[in-house]
Amino acid sequence: xxxxxxxxxxxxxxxxxxxxxxxxxxxxxxxxxxxxxxxxxxxxxxxxxxxxxxxxxxxxxxxxxxxxxxxxxxxxxxxxxxxxxxxxxxxxxxxxxxxxxxxxxxxxxxxxxxxxxxxxxxxxxxxxxxxxxxxxxxxxxxxxxxxxxxxxxxxxxxxxxxxxxxxxxxxxxxxxxxxxxxxxxxxxxxxxxxxxxxxxxxxxxxxxxxxxxxxxxxxxxxxxxxxxxxxxxxxxxxxxxxxxxxxxxxxxxxxxxxxxxxxxxxxxxxxxxxxxxxxxxxxxxxxxxxxxxxxxxxxxxxxxxxxxxxxxxxxxxxxxxxxxxxxxxxxxxxxxxxxxxxxxxxxxxxxxxxxxxxxxxxxxxxxxxxxxxxxxxxxxxxxxxxxxxxxxxxxxxxxxxxxxxxxxxxxxxxxxxxxxxxxxxxxxxxxxxxxxxxxxxxxxxxxxxxxxxxxxxxxxxxxxxxxxxxxxxxxxxxxxxxxxxxxxxxxxxxxxxxxxxxxxxxxxxxxxxxxxxxxxxxxxxxxxxxxxxxxxxxxxxxxxxxxxxxxxxxxxxxxxxxxxxxxxxxxxxxxxxxxxxxxxxxxxxxxxxxxxxxxxxxxxxxxxxxxxxxxxxxxxxxxxxxxxxxxxxxxxxxxxxxxxxxxxxxxxxxxxxxxxxxxxxxxxxxxxxxxxxxxxxxxxxxxxxxxxxxxxxxxxxxxxxxxxxxxxxxxxxxxxxxxxxxxxxxxxxxxxxxxxxxxxxxxxxxxxxxxxxxxxxxxxxxxxxxxxxxxxxxxxxxxxxxxxxxxxxxxxxxxxxxxxxxxxxxxxxxxxxxxxxxxxxxxxxxxxxxxxxxxxxxxxxxxxxxxxxxxxxxxxxxxxxxxxxxxxxxxxxxxxxxxxxxxxxxxxxxxxxxxxxxxxxxxxxxxxxxxxxxxxxxxxxxxxxxxxxxxxx
Numbered sequence: 001x002x003x004x005x006x007x008x009x010x011x012x013x014x015x016x017x018x019x020x021x022x023x024x025x026x027x028x029x030x031x032x033x034x035x036x037x038x039x040x041x042x043x044x045x046x047x048x049x050x051x052x053x054x055x056x057x058x059x060x061x062x063x064x065x066x067x068x069x070x071x072x073x074x075x076x077x078x079x080x081x082x083x084x085x086x087x088x089x090x091x092x093x094x095x096x097x098x099x100x101x102x103x104x105x106x107x108x109x110x111x112x113x114x115x116x117x118x119x120x121x122x123x124x125x126x127x128x129x130x131x132x133x134x135x136x137x138x139x140x141x142x143x144x145x146x147x148x149x150x151x152x153x154x155x156x157x158x159x160x161x162x163x164x165x166x167x168x169x170x171x172x173x174x175x176x177x178x179x180x181x182x183x184x185x186x187x188x189x190x191x192x193x194x195x196x197x198x199x200x201x202x203x204x205x206x207x208x209x210x211x212x213x214x215x216x217x218x219x220x221x222x223x224x225x226x227x228x229x230x231x232x233x234x235x236x237x238x239x240x241x242x243x244x245x246x247x248x249x250x251x252x253x254x255x256x257x258x259x260x261x262x263x264x265x266x267x268x269x270x271x272x273x274x275x276x277x278x279x280x281x282x283x284x285x286x287x288x289x290x291x292x293x294x295x296x297x298x299x300x301x302x303x304x305x306x307x308x309x310x311x312x313x314x315x316x317x318x319x320x321x322x323x324x325x326x327x328x329x330x331x332x333x334x335x336x337x338x339x340x341x342x343x344x345x346x347x348x349x350x351x352x353x354x355x356x357x358x359x360x361x362x363x364x365x366x367x368x369x370x371x372x373x374x375x376x377x378x379x380x381x382x383x384x385x386x387x388x389x390x391x392x393x394x395x396x397x398x399x400x401x402x403x404x405x406x407x408x409x410x411x412x413x414x415x416x417x418x419x420x421x422x423x424x425x426x427x428x429x430x431x432x433x434x435x436x437x438x439x440x441x442x443x444x445x446x447x448x449x450x451x452x453x454x455x456x457x458x459x460x461x462x463x464x465x466x467x468x469x470x471x472x473x474x475x476x477x478x479x480x481x482x483x484x485x486x487x488x489x490x491x492x493x494x495x496x497x498x499x500x501x502x503x504x505x506x507x508x509x510x511x512x513x514x515x516x517x518x519x520x521x522x523x524x525x526x527x528x529x530x531x532x533x534x535x536x537x538x539x540x541x542x543x544x545x546x547x548x549x550x551x552x553x554x555x556x557x558x559x560x561x562x563x564x565x566x567x568x569x570x571x572x573x574x575x576x577x578x579x580x581x582x583x584x585x586x587x588x589x590x591x592x593x594x595x596x597x598x599x600x601x602x603x604x605x606x607x608x609x610x611x612x613x614x615x616x617x618x619x620x621x622x623x624x625x626x627x628x629x630x631x632x633x634x635x636x637x638x639x640x641x642x643x644x645x646x647x648x649x650x651x652x653x654x655x656x657x658x659x660x661x662x663x664x665x666x667x668x669x670x671x672x673x674x675x676x677x678x679x680x681x682x683x684x685x686x687x688x689x690x691x692x693x694x695x696x697x698x699x700x701x702x703x704x705x706x707x708x709x710x711x712x713x714x715x716x717x718x719x720x721x722x723x724x725x726x727x728x729x730x731x732x733x734x735x736x737x738x739x740x741x742x743x744x745x746x747x748x749x750x751x752x753x754x755x756x757x758x759x760x761x762x763x764x765x766x767x768x769x770x771x772x773x774x775x776x777x778x779x780x781x782x783x784x785x786x787x788x789x790x791x792x793x794x795x796x797x798x799x800x801x802x803x804x805x806x807x808x809x810x811x812x813x814x815x816x817x818x819x820x821x822x823x824x825x826x827x828x829x830x831x832x833x834x835x836x837x838x839x840x841x842x843x844x845x846x847x848x849x850x851x852x853x854x855x856x857x858x859x860x861x862x863x864x865x866x867x868x869x870x871x872x873x874x875x876x877x878x879x880x881x882x883x884x885x886x887x888x889x890x891x892x893x894x895x896x897x898x899x900x901x902x903x904x905x906x907x908x909x910x911x912x913x914x915x916x917x918x919x920x921x922x923x924x925x926x927x928x929x930x931x932x933x934x935x936x937x
Contacts, residue, residue, distance in 0.1 A: 056180060056183035057109075057141075057144065057145055057148055058183055058187065058220060058223045059148055059151060059186060059187040059191070060190070060226060060262065060265070061190050061193055061230040098128050098136070098138070098139075099124075101123045101124035102138045102139075102141065104116075105119075105123075105124055105142065106121075106145055109148070109149055112306075112342065114149060114152070114153060117145070118146070118149055121142045121146050121149070122146065124138070124139070124142040125139065125142045125143060128142070134169070135173055137173075140166050140169040140180060141166075143162050143165050143166040144162070144163065144166035146162045147160075147162035147163035148163075148187060150162060151187070151194060153384075156194065156195055156385075159191050160191060160195075163184055163187050163191055166180075166184045167185060170183075182208060182211055183220070185204055185207060186208055186223065186224055186227065188204055189204035189231075190227055192204060193231055198231060198235050199429075199430065201231055202231060205224065205227065205228045205231060208224050209224060209228065218251075219251075219252065219255045221251060222249075222252040222266070223248075225245070225247050226244075226245060226266055226269060228244050229241045229242075229243075229244035229248060230269065232244060233273060233276065234390075235430070235434070236442035236445040236446075237442075242270075242273040242276075242277050245266065245270045245273050246270060248266055249267055249270055259294070261307050265307065267290045267293075268287075268310065268311060268314055270286055271284075271286035271287045272314055272317070275317065275318055275321065283318060284318060287311075287314070287315055287318065291311065294307065294308065294311060304338060305338065306339065306342050306343070308334075309334065309338035309342075309353075310335070312332070312334045312338075313331065313332060313335040313352075316328040316331040316332045316335070316356060316360075319331060320360065325360065329357070332353060333357065336353045336357060339353055345380075346379075346383070347380070348380065348384050348385070348391075351376070351377040352377070354373045354376050354380075355373070355377040355394070355398060358370045358373030358398065359374070361373065362374070362405065362589070365589075367405075367406055370402060374395065374398045374402055377395050378392070378395040378396065381395050388425065393418075393419055393422045393423070397415070397419045397452070400412045400419060404459075405589070409460055409463070409464060413464065413467070416456065419449070419453075420449075420453060420470070420474055423446060424477055426446065427446070427477075430442060432548050434545060439481075439482055440482055443481060447478075448585075451584045451585055451591055453474065454475075454582065454584045454598070455586065455587035456587075457470065458471070458611065468609050468611060469565070469609065472565040472580070472609055473564070475580065476564075476565065476694075476695060476696060477561065479580075479662075479664075479694055479695075483693070483869060483872065483873065501550055504543060504547055507543055508543040508544055509837055511536065511539060512540060512837055514536060515533070515537065518531060518536065565602055565609060568695050568696065568699065569603060569604055569605075570604065571698050572602070572604045572660075572698065573604070574605075576603065576604070576656060576657055576660065577601060577602070577603045577652070577653045577654075577656035577659050578602045578659075578660040579600065579601055579602075579649055579652060579659065579660070579661050579662070580599075580600045580602070580695050581598070581599055581667050582597065582599075582664055583595055583596075583617065583665030584596055584598065594615075594618050595617030595618060595621065595665065596613065596617050597613070597617050598611055598612075599611065599612045599652055601652040602695070603656075612648050612652055617665070617666075619644070620645065620665075620666050621665065621666045624640060624641065625666050628641045628645070628670055629884075632674065632884060632925075632926055632927050632930070633884065633927065637676075638676050641670075641676075642675050642676065642677055645667075645670065645672065645675060657688065658690055659687050659688065659690065660690045660692050661689055661690070661691055661692070662692050662693065662694060663691060663693075669883065670883065671926070671930050671931075671933050673913075673916065673933075674926035682926070684916060684917060684930075685917065685920070688913060689913075690936060691933060691934060691936070692935065692936065693872065697936070697937040700937040708766055708842055709746070710745055710746040710766050711738075711745055711746070711747045711748065711766060711767060711768040711769075712748050712766040712769045713734045713737060713738060713741075713748065713749050713750070713768075713770045714750040714755050714759070714770070714771045714772070714807075715727070715730035715733060715755065715771070715772035715849075716728065716730045716751045716752055716772070717751075717752070717755035717806065717807045717810070717828070718753055718755070718809070719806065719809070719810045720808070721810060725774075727773060727774065727888060729892050730773065730849070732892055733891070733892040734749060734772060736892070736895075736896040736899075740899040740900055741899065744903070745767060745768070748766075752808070753808055754808070755773070756807055756826055757807050757827065757828055757830050760807065760838075763838065765841050765843055765875070766840075767843065767844050768844060768845055768847075769843055769847070769876070770847040770849065770895075771846075771847070772849040772850065772895075773806055773850050774851060775803070775804070775806070775850035775851045775867070775882065776803060776804055776805075776806065776851075777866060800831065800832040800833040800836065801831050802866065803867050804829055804830050804831040804832055805830045805835075805848070805867070806828060807829070808828055809827070809828040810828035832866050836870040837874070838871075839874070839875070841874075844877055844878065844908075845877065845880070846871045846876040846878070847879075847880040847895070848879070848882065849880075849882075849895055850882060850886075851884070868881055868935070872935075877937045878935065878936040878937065879935045879936075880912065880932055880933070880934045881933060881935075882931045882932050882933075883930075883931055884931050887927070887928055887931075890928040890929065891931075891932075893919065893922075894915055894916065894919050894932065895915075897915040897918055897919070898915035908934075909934055909936050912932075912934045916929050916930065916932075
C-alpha cells in the first residue's frame with residue numbers, strides 16, 4: 001500500500017502543469033490543483049507525523065572514527081520532499097516553522113555541513129522551547145542530533161549534555177523501551193567510548209543489547225552489534241569483537257543494500273578485525289569485496305568521498321603488515337587529502353591519518369615529514385579530547401619515539417613520563433571490571449608500550465640513570481600483573497564477609513567446574529546432551545566480571561603494591577643479591593620478533609640498579625636451550641650453557657651469600673643449579689639460588705594460618721590402564737615422608753583407589769600438599785584431538801588445559817570421552833584449569849613430585865601458564881616442581897632427604913638445596929638430582 005500511495009503522490013505532483021493538455025481552462029486547472037494539493041498535503045502531513053516517531057539518527061563506531069546513520073523509513077525522503085513542495089506557498093504555523101528548521105538542520109547534518117546544521121537545530125530547539133512544545137518528537141530529535149554533532153566535532157561535554165537530555169526526554173515521553181530512548185542510549189554509549197570511558201560504555205551497551213534482543217534482524221540491532229564489537233576491540237577482546245561484527249554484517253545484509261555506505265563500513269570493520277586476529281587472507285578478501293561494492297556506489301567524485309578515504313587508510317594498515325610500504329604511503333596520502341578537504345586539518349579523523357602516515361615515515365626514516373605529521377596529530381587530539389584519552393596518550397608516545405630516534409632524549413623522557421603514568425592509570429581503572437581472559441587481552445594490547453619503554457630506557461640509561469629507576473618502577477607494577485589480579489580476586493572474596501559476594505563466587509566456581517567437565521566430553525556427547533560450551537563460557541566470564549567489579553580486589557592490591565625497588569634493597573640482608581630477569585622484544589623502528597634479555601641487580605646499600613644486557617635472546621631460546629635440554633637428558637658434558645646462561649648473571653652477582661632470581665622467558669624452563677662452571681663445580685655448589693616469581697616476593701610476610709595444620713600426601717594412584725605405567729616407588733616415597741611430617745603435624749595419606757581427583761580437589765588448605773604421580777604437559781607439536789580427554793579446540797584456547805596430573809582411574813584407553821559420564825569431576829585427570837580453583841590459602845608448600853610439572857606456556861613477564869601458575873593462584877606460598885621426566889628412584893631419595901632436612905631446619909629452601917647437593921654427591925649427572933626446582937615467597 002505504501003508503494004502505491006507514493007507512486008500516486010508523485011504522479012500527481014509532476015502532472016500539475018499538464019492539465020491543459022486535456023482541455024481544462026486556467027480557472028478550472030487552478031481549482032483542481034488546489035483540491036489535489038490540499039488532499040496530498042493531508043496525506044504527507046499524516047506520513048510526516050508517523051516518521052517523526054519512527055526515524056532516528058544512530059551513532060555508529062568505526063575503528064578510525066564515529067559517524068551517524070540516519071535510519072530513514074521507506075519512502076520518507078519522497079514524503080518530506082513532497083511536503084515542502086506542496087506547502088511552499090502556504091502560511092505556516094509556529095510549530096510547522098519549527099519543524100522546517102529541524103528538517104533543514106537534519107539535512108545539513110547528513111551532508112556534513114556542521115555550521116549550518118548547528119545553526120538550524122539550535123534555532124529549532126529554541127523555537128520549540130518558546131512555544132512550550134518540549135513534548136514534540138522533533139524537539140527531542142533536534143537535541144539528539146545536536147548531541148551527535150558535538151560528538152563528531154569533539155565537543156564532548158556539550159555532546160554529553162545534549163545526549164543525556166534527549167535520552168531523558170524520550171524516557172518521559174515514550175518510556176525506556178521506545179525507539180527514541182534506545183537510539184539515545186546507543187549514542188550515549190558511543191560517546192562514552194570516545195571519551196575513553198570503556199566500562200561505562202559497556203554497561204550502556206549491555207542495557208541496549210537486552211532491549212534489542214527481541215528484534216535481531218533490525219538495523220538498530222546491527223548497529224548496536226557493531227558498536228559493541230568496536231568496544232571489545234578497544235578493550236583487547238579481538239576474538240569476541242570479530243564474532244560480533246560477523247553477526248552485525250549478517251544482520252545488516254538483511255536490511256541494507258550491499259553498496260550502502262553504512263553496510264560497507266560494517267564490512268570494513270570486519271576486515272580490520274580479521275586482520276587484528278591475524279586472518280590476513282580473509283582480511284584482504286573482505287577488503288577487496290568492499291572495494292568492488294564501493295566502486296559501484298561511487299561513480300563520480302570518489303576523490304572527495306570520506307568513505308573512500310576511510311577504506312584507503314584501513315588498507316594502508318594491511319599493506320604495512322605485508323611490508324608493502326609504497327602502497328601504504330599512497331593510500332594514506334589519498335585518505336589524508338580527502339579528510340583535509342572534507343573535514344579540515346583539525347579534525348580527529350584527519351589527525352588519526354596524520355598519526356598513521358607520520359609513524360610510517362618515522363619507520364622509513366623520513367624524519368622531518370614524520371615529525372610535522374605527528375605534531376599536528378597530537379595538537380588536534382589534545383584540543384579535542386581529554387588529556388588522558390587513550391588516543392592522546394598514543395600520540396604522545398609517537399612523539400617520545402620520534403625524539404628518542406632523533407637523539408633528543410630530554411623531550412623523549414618528558415613525553416614518556418606522561419605516557420607511562422597514564423598507562424598505569426589505565427590498568428588501575430580498567431582491570432577491576434574485567435575477567436581474567438579479558439585482562440589478558442587488554443594487557444596484550446598495552447604490554448608493547450612497556451616493551452618499547454624498556455628498549456628506550458636500556459639504550460639511554462648510562463647518560464640518564466634515572467631511566468633505569470623508572471624502568472624498575474614499571475616492571476614492579478606490571479610483572480605478573482595477570483597473576484596478581486587472579487590471586488587478589490581469590491583472596492579478597494575469601495576474606496570479605498559479604499554473603500551475596502560469596503554466593504556469586506561459589507556460582508562462578510561451579511560454572512568453572514561445569515566447564516572443566518564439558519571440556520572432557522566429545523563433540524557427540526555435547527550434541528547428545530544439547531550442551532552449549534560457548535554459552536557457558538560467556539556466562540562464566542560474566543560472573544567473573546561481576547565479581548571483579550563488586551570486590552575492588554585488584555584496585556586495592558594494585559594500590560598497595562610496592563613500586564619502589566629501594567624497599568626491596570633495604571629488605572635484603574647484607575651480602576644477598578637479587579637479579580630481576582626481563583625478556584623483551586628488541587626495538588628497531590618497531591618491536592621486532594627477536595628478543596633481548598636484561599639482568600638487573602639489586603642489593604643492600606646500592607645507589608642505583610646495575611644491569612647487564614644480552615641481545616641474543618633468540619639464540620638462548622632456540623639453539624642453546626635445545627643444547628642444554630639434550631645434554632641433560634643424554635647425560636653428557638655441558639660445554640656452552642655456562643657462557644650463555646650463567647655468565648650474564650655471575651658478572652653481576654660476584655660472591656652473593658644468597659642469590660634471589662626472579663625469572664622470565666627461557667629462564668623459566670631451565671635449572672641454573674645444573675650448569676657446570678669452568679672450575680668444574682656446578683652452580684649449586686658455589687651459589688645458594690632462591691627462585692622467586694616477583695621481586696616483591698622479598699617483602700612477603702611468610703605467615704600461614706593455623707587452622708589446618710595437617711599434611712596432605714597423595715601417591716601410587718591406581719591408573720587402571722595398560723597405557724599408563726604404575727609408580728610403586730611413590731608408595732615408598734609417601735610412607736617415608738609421612739614419618740618425618742608426623743613428628744610436627746597430622747598426616748592424611750591417599751593412595752591406590754583413594755588417590756582420586758575428588759580427594760585432591762577437596763584438600764582444605766593443608767599446611768603441606770605433596771602429590772607423587774605422573775604429570776603431563778602438551779606442547780604445540782604434540783597436540784591432537786581429544787588428548788587426555790580434552791578437545792583440541794579448548795586446549796588451543798586455554799593453556800591451563802595443557803598441563804596436569806594423572807590420578808586414579810585416569811583411564812588412558814578412553815581419552816576421547818567416550819563412555820564417560822557427563823560428570824567429569826573425577827575422571828582421574830586434574831588439569832591446571834581445575835587446580836586453580838583449589839583452596840590452598842594457608843598452604844606453606846606444595847610439592848608436585850611428578851614429571852614436567854614445571855612446564856607450561858611461557859609468556860614474557862607473566863611466567864609459566866601451567867600447574868605452577870594454578871597452584872600459586874590457589875594460594876601456595878612455596879612450590880616444588882619438575883622441569884623434565886624424572887627418575888623414580890632418584891626422586892624418592894631426593895624427597896625423603898628433603899623432608900628430613902626440613903625437620904631439622906626452619907629454612908625450607910635451604911633444606912631443599914642441601915638435599916640436592918647430597919644427591920649430586922651420589923649421582924654424577926644433573927638429570928638425577930636437578931630435575932626439581934623450588935619457587936618461594
